[in-house]
Amino acid sequence: PYQRQVYDLFLPESLREDLQKRSEATRQVLPSQPGVQLPNLQHYHSLVPLDTKLRSTASTFGLPSWVFKATSRKNGNTFCLRRIEGFRLTNEEAIKAVNSWKKITHPNIVTTIEAFTTRDFNDSSLVFVHSYHPLSKTLSEHHFATNRFGRPAPVSERVLWSYLVQLASALKAIHKAKLAARCIDINKVILTEKNRVRLGACSILDVLNFEASRRIEELQQEDFYSLGRLILSIATNTPPRNLADPRPALEQLGRTYSPELKERISWLLSTPQNVATKTAEHLVYDLAQHMDETLVASFNTQDEVTAHLGRELENGRLVRLMAKLGTINERPEFDNDPNWAETSERYTLKLFRDYVFHQVDAQGNPVVDLGHIISCLNKLDAGIDERIYLTSRDHQSTFVVSYKELKKQVQSAFSDLLKGANKPQANRY
Amino acid sequence: PYQRQVYDLFLPESLREDLQKRSEATRQVLPSQPGVQLPNLQHYHSLVPLDTKLRSTASTFGLPSWVFKATSRKNGNTFCLRRIEGFRLTNEEAIKAVNSWKKITHPNIVTTIEAFTTRDFNDSSLVFVHSYHPLSKTLSEHHFATNRFGRPAPVSERVLWSYLVQLASALKAIHKAKLAARCIDINKVILTEKNRVRLGACSILDVLNFEASRRIEELQQEDFYSLGRLILSIATNTPPRNLADPRPALEQLGRTYSPELKERISWLLSTPQNVATKTAEHLVYDLAQHMDETLVASFNTQDEVTAHLGRELENGRLVRLMAKLGTINERPEFDNDPNWAETSERYTLKLFRDYVFHQVDAQGNPVVDLGHIISCLNKLDAGIDERIYLTSRDHQSTFVVSYKELKKQVQSAFSDLLKGANKPQANRY
Numbered sequence: 001p002y003q004r005q006v007y008d009l010f011l012p013e014s015l016r017e018d019l020q021k022r023s024e025a026t027r028q029v030l031p032s033q034p035g036v037q038l039p040n041l042q043h044y045h046s047l048v049p050l051d052t053k054l055r056s057t058a059s060t061f062g063l064p065s066w067v068f069k070a071t072s073r074k075n076g077n078t079f080c081l082r083r084i085e086g087f088r089l090t091n092e093e094a095i096k097a098v099n100s101w102k103k104i105t106h107p108n109i110v111t112t113i114e115a116f117t118t119r120d121f122n123d124s125s126l127v128f129v130h131s132y133h134p135l136s137k138t139l140s141e142h143h144f145a146t147n148r149f150g151r152p153a154p155v156s157e158r159v160l161w162s163y164l165v166q167l168a169s170a171l172k173a174i175h176k177a178k179l180a181a182r183c184i185d186i187n188k189v190i191l192t193e194k195n196r197v198r199l200g201a202c203s204i205l206d207v208l209n210f211e212a213s214r215r216i217e218e219l220q221q222e223d224f225y226s227l228g229r230l231i232l233s234i235a236t237n238t239p240p241r242n243l244a245d246p247r248p249a250l251e252q253l254g255r256t257y258s259p260e261l262k263e264r265i266s267w268l269l270s271t272p273q274n275v276a277t278k279t280a281e282h283l284v285y286d287l288a289q290h291m292d293e294t295l296v297a298s299f300n301t302q303d304e305v306t307a308h309l310g311r312e313l314e315n316g317r318l319v320r321l322m323a324k325l326g327t328i329n330e331r332p333e334f335d336n337d338p339n340w341a342e343t344s345e346r347y348t349l350k351l352f353r354d355y356v357f358h359q360v361d362a363q364g365n366p367v368v369d370l371g372h373i374i375s376c377l378n379k380l381d382a383g384i385d386e387r388i389y390l391t392s393r394d395h396q397s398t399f400v401v402s403y404k405e406l407k408k409q410v411q412s413a414f415s416d417l418l419k420g421a422n423k424p425q426a427n428r429y
Numbered sequence: 430p431y432q433r434q435v436y437d438l439f440l441p442e443s444l445r446e447d448l449q450k451r452s453e454a455t456r457q458v459l460p461s462q463p464g465v466q467l468p469n470l471q472h473y474h475s476l477v478p479l480d481t482k483l484r485s486t487a488s489t490f491g492l493p494s495w496v497f498k499a500t501s502r503k504n505g506n507t508f509c510l511r512r513i514e515g516f517r518l519t520n521e522e523a524i525k526a527v528n529s530w531k532k533i534t535h536p537n538i539v540t541t542i543e544a545f546t547t548r549d550f551n552d553s554s555l556v557f558v559h560s561y562h563p564l565s566k567t568l569s570e571h572h573f574a575t576n577r578f579g580r581p582a583p584v585s586e587r588v589l590w591s592y593l594v595q596l597a598s599a600l601k602a603i604h605k606a607k608l609a610a611r612c613i614d615i616n617k618v619i620l621t622e623k624n625r626v627r628l629g630a631c632s633i634l635d636v637l638n639f640e641a642s643r644r645i646e647e648l649q650q651e652d653f654y655s656l657g658r659l660i661l662s663i664a665t666n667t668p669p670r671n672l673a674d675p676r677p678a679l680e681q682l683g684r685t686y687s688p689e690l691k692e693r694i695s696w697l698l699s700t701p702q703n704v705a706t707k708t709a710e711h712l713v714y715d716l717a718q719h720m721d722e723t724l725v726a727s728f729n730t731q732d733e734v735t736a737h738l739g740r741e742l743e744n745g746r747l748v749r750l751m752a753k754l755g756t757i758n759e760r761p762e763f764d765n766d767p768n769w770a771e772t773s774e775r776y777t778l779k780l781f782r783d784y785v786f787h788q789v790d791a792q793g794n795p796v797v798d799l800g801h802i803i804s805c806l807n808k809l810d811a812g813i814d815e816r817i818y819l820t821s822r823d824h825q826s827t828f829v830v831s832y833k834e835l836k837k838q839v840q841s842a843f844s845d846l847l848k849g850a851n852k853p854q855a856n857r858y
């Protein structure tokens with residue numbers, strides 16, 4: 001069990017790389033350029049633009065908007081800020097519309113944190129703070145990106161059902177809170193992990209269109225229409241502006257996908273005259289079998305990530321153990337202290353350090369083997385009964401010691417160190 | 430961004446402890462006792478009994494059964510073995526019934542690996558190999574355990590719905606494969622993580638009762654009945670043997686839980702005369718709103734575990750970096766080599782090592798601070814521009830170096846080491 005291989009100890013390269021890229025994206029800051037300087041907004045600093053387009057289409061909000069990553073001075077966390085350019089707040093009540101949104105936390109909705117006005121861009125701007133999902137893309141960026149043949153990749157029916165299930169679940173939570181999403185737009189739904197979608201711009205239209213307020217029931221019915229149009233647009237690779245009459249696209253969809261999918265989208269697109277008032281519960285019923293598929297996929301992912309986490313946890317233990325060994329060995333201030341002399345247990349630990357890190361072969365060449373290091377440290381951490389031979393540097397003496405004894409010696413040497421230490425923080429080890 | 434606090438770097442204690450306990454349970458072996466010795470079964474060795482009861486009730490299989498953890502010599506993985514005591518296989522075809530089960534992988538079904546007969550227990554036994562889920566409990570062990578007042582904890586309706594959703598999903602997969610579960614029993618469904626249930630003894634009755642084979646449709650209909658009885662038994666804290674007439678228990682359930690739950694269980698318990706043939710799809714459809722809740726919970730858990738994993742990954746990088754530093758510093762075989770002399774870059778790295786691990790305060794007392802160590806190593810790993818002062822051990826000279834330069838020096842010293850090394854395995858670092 002302590003013979004675990006190195007390739008086993010670490011994550012499969014793809015998931016590792018993916019998480020590493022996300023963490024780098026989160027930490028990334030702009031190189032300071034003279035002249036160009038983004039302002040700090042309240043306690044949000046280190047703004048980095050996230051927009052990939054040079055111009056904002058202004059289609060969703062009626063005004064251009066800009067998206068930034070920023071760090072909060074309050075807690076060091078990273079957030080997503082959206083600036084609505086040139087909006088003058090005339091009614092203080094309007095901005096309170098975000099309060100109901102703050103309470104909505106759902107895995108398919110980007111959480112709204114707060115909103116405020118600012119003059120820091122030298123105009124009147126409105127800023128919405130949302131939770132930040134590193135390296136996300138809008139569905140438009142993801143599905144309408146063209147490859148070198150100028151064609152987007154076809155979308156599998158499974159993925160379309162999964163989007164429908166996730167957004168239906170989001171709508172159910174939103175409508176239950178007596179709100180409407182209003183932003184089910186191919187530019188405003190973001191893909192944050194493999195196949196996970198989140199509504200990305202909630203609360204914004206509630207503030208911007210506060211004066212022209214419309215009945216919530218009407219807006220909720222529109223959400224269903226927008227959802228139908230979104231899926232139809234992706235399935236048939238048609239920009240939403242060309243879907244004023246959705247019938248030709250529905251026909252096209254019927255040729256590639258199942259009748260069931262066509263039926264579901266037709267229902268979403270149907271006008272209220274033709275069907276009774278639509279409800280999210282009704283939609284969830286209709287999607288039940290696909291919800292089951294999505295649930296199975298989610299459970300499987302969860303199990304896989306948990307298994308990886310269990311393995312990485314072992315690394316966490318080894319970090320702390322190496323840090324401990326590092327603080328014990330070769331401390332200069334004890335160089336002439338007989339209690340830390342080369343005859344005591346610290347001498348054993350020094351030879352053990354050589355055994356772990358400084359292996360040589362019969363010819364005296366260094367052997368550099370991470371597997372050996374990890375395996376020794378795991379055994380030390382477990383304090384097992386296995387014995388090893390340690391040889392002094394002058395090769396004059398050899399003795400046998402068990403990992404169990406070594407573990408005790410590390411603990412005692414480390415606690416000696418803490419006794420003499422300034423502000424000991426042993427609980428962190 | 431490199432100032433991350435220590436408490437932030439590691440997992441919340443509960444999840445960490447939970448995963449640690451699971452990993453210990455997986456690795457645990459029996460202390461060797463003279464006289465008592467469990468046999469090896471084919472390539473499965475190191476058997477550890479998992480049964481918590483001294484006697485097996487023989488109720489599910491008609492024969493006593495015993496559960497063990499074992500390690501496979503083929504791949505080092507751990508499996509769960511169930512021995513059916515005193516079963517003589519008369520028809521070779523019977524054991525092939527497991528083949529259809531091997532193909533079923535589902536997050537709410539314990540996977541069947543294989544089955545074989547053995548005489549290693551000095552009788553005729555049949556052994557089923559399943560995937561192993563450390564520290565799982567049967568639903569009976571979990572829900573019928575009494576506290577010190579002799580009363581089990583009441584079960585929330587949310588948990589009951591979640592069980593129903595998960596087992597309906599399992600049934601859907603099983604029935605679709607033209608199989609029947611046959612083991613929806615309070616002793617045979619196991620709880621493997623918080624609120625996750627898995628059918629734990631699939632395929633066994635297909636082999637044991639091969640001769641007395643019954644129509645699959647009939648067995649599938651029985652699955653629904655068993656599921657209803659299982660939930661009713663947990664909800665009302667009634668052992669299944671007292672549910673021959675379920676009506677009093679259903680009445681009792683109606684007083685504590687919603688009419689919807691009562692209706693769902695009544696449907697499951699109703700006899701085929703009263704309703705059309707039941708299907709798992711129908712059940713999934715009826716459970717749609719609760720499936721949505723379970724999906725939201727699963728997505729949230731997945732997000733949480735992924736966030737933890739991202740943080741632990743940083744530890745993985747630090748393990749490798751410390752291992753590298755460990756191989757470079759104080760190598761005895763280069764003690765007299767002028768190229769590794771104290772004037773070269775290795776001298777800088779040695780002083781850096783002192784700076785990281787051997788801090789002292791103004792009075793010369795050791796400062797032991799894991800936060801300092803982690804922060805230095807993170808900066809080294811990132812190779813940032815920040816400069817630090819390094820002082821020689823005799824305090825005679827001080828010089829300034831950036832993490833960027835230090836990172837280069839580590840790389841160059843390490844590649845020098847690999848040049849002289851036997852079987853270099855640099856790709857592992």
Ligand SMILES: Nc1ncnc2c1ncn2[C@@H]1O[C@H](COP(=O)(O)OP(=O)(O)OP(=O)(O)O)[C@@H](O)[C@H]1O
Nearest residue numbers: 050051056057067080131132133136137138187200
């Ligand atoms: N919460 C978020 N976290 C991280 N990135 C986000 C978040 N919300 C949006 N983004 C990213 O910011 C970029 C710009 O988003 P935006 O909504 O402006 O899209 P757009 O295509 O530029 O639309 P528009 O034309 O309306 O400006 C996209 O790549 C998107 O994935």
Ligand SMILES: Nc1ncnc2c1ncn2[C@@H]1O[C@H](COP(=O)(O)OP(=O)(O)OP(=O)(O)O)[C@@H](O)[C@H]1O
Nearest residue numbers: 479480485486496509560561562565566567616629
């Ligand atoms: N696949 C598995 N992985 C890990 N542990 C398991 C697995 N299957 C069962 N167990 C555990 O083994 C123990 C014994 O299981 P078993 O099915 O024998 O229950 P039981 O209550 O003893 O029932 P019976 O009376 O039929 O023997 C239980 O604690 C159960 O959680």
Ligand SMILES: [Mg+2]
Nearest residue numbers: 051056065066
């Ligand atoms: Mg934009």
Ligand SMILES: [Mg+2]
Nearest residue numbers: 480485494495
């Ligand atoms: Mg048992």
